[in-house]
Structures are given as C-alpha cells and as structure tokens.
Amino acid sequence: MDSWWLFFAVGFVAQLVDGALGMAYGVLTNAALLAIGLPPAHASALVHTAEIFTTSASAASHIYHRNVDWRMVARLGVTGVFGAILGAWVLSNVEVTAARRFVYAYLLIMGFYILWKSMRVALAPASMRVHMRPAMTKQLWTLGVPSRWQCPSRSSNATWA
Numbered sequence: 735m736d737s738w739w740l741f742f743a744v745g746f747v748a749q750l751v752d753g754a755l756g757m758a759y760g761v762l763t764n765a766a767l768l769a770i771g772l773p774p775a776h777a778s779a780l781v782h783t784a785e786i787f788t789t790s791a792s793a794a795s796h797i798y799h800r801n802v803d804w805r806m807v808a809r810l811g812v813t814g815v816f817g818a819i820l821g822a823w824v825l826s827n828v829e830v831t832a833a834r835r836f837v838y839a840y841l842l843i844m845g846f847y848i849l850w851k852s853m854r855v856a857l858a859p860a861s862m863r864v865h866m867r868p869a870m871t872k873q874l875w876t877l878g879v880p881s882r883w884q885c886p887s888r889s890s891n892a893t894w895a
Contacts, residue, residue, distance in 0.1 A: 744763055744770075749788070759785065759788070774834050778822070
C-alpha cells in the first residue's frame with residue numbers, strides 16, 4: 735500500500751508540472767519511477783498507461799473545440815505508432831542494465847531540452863506572448879502556474895486566452 739501512495743505522489747507532481755508547462759509528464763514520471771527502482775520496461779508501461787487517459791481527455795477537448803489540425807495528426811500518427819512499437823520492442827529485448835543506461839541518458843537529454851524550451855518562452859519578448867486577464871493572473875500566480883500564454887514556437891493553432 736505504501737508504494738501506491740508513492741506512485742500517486744509521483745504522478746500528481748508530474749501532472750502539475752505538465753499542466754503548467756504543457757510537457758514533461760513522461761520525463762519526470764519515468765525518471766522518478768527509475769529512481770524508485772522499477773525496470774525501464776515497467777516504468778515505460780506505467781507512464782504510457784497513464785498517458786492514455788490524460789491524452790484522451792485532452793484530445794477530446796481539442797476535438798470538441800475544433801482545435802485539431804488533422805493533416806498534422808495524420809503525419810505524426812504513423813511515425814508515432816512506429817516509434818511506440820520500436821521502443822516497446824527495444825525495451826523488452828535489451829538487457830535491463832543496458833536499457834537503464836540508455837533510458838537515463840535519454841531522460842537527461844529530454845530534461846535539458848525541456849529546460850531550454852521553457853527558458854526560450856520565459857525570455858521571449860512580451861509582444862510574442864498572449865497576455866493573461868488580470869483576474870486570472872491573481873488566481874494563477876498563487877499556484878505558480880505560468881499558463882494561459884502561448885509559446886510562439888508551438889505548432890498548434892490554439893489561442894488559450
């Protein structure tokens with residue numbers, strides 16, 4: 735029962751960061767699960783199982799609000815499925831210690847990439863951002879959630895304000 739609460743806490747914190755930045759759930763959760771001692775294949779399976787539900791909810795919201803570029807979905811869908819199959823095959827057929835080193839290196843690279851992207855957003859000129867409404871700013875500032883502004887490098891057509 736103690737491990738359940740640990741997994742819950744890891745997922746909760748990772749989802750908070752993902753909600754604030756729009757990315758990093760998989761990186762944070764995988765890193766935490768590997769640090770706990772789970773094998774890479776199990777950590778990957780747990781993260782992807784959780785992401786099925788969060789991504790489905792997000793997709794349903796975007797489809798409802800007609801905020802989906804279906805051409806982009808078609809282009810990314812094929813390569814995404816291929817990458818998922820290849821990644822699952824590699825993790826299940828490679829020795830655990832070798833897979834662990836590879837996954838650690840990959841997570842480190844992705845962590846630096848996420849930090850780099852967040853610094854680009856933070857240092858972007860104010861004219862490039864979508865500004866928050868004053869009432870919303872007071873509510874979100876208390877949570878430390880810098881949401882409701884759009885990164886100019888994102889490929890989506892979303893206007894979040």
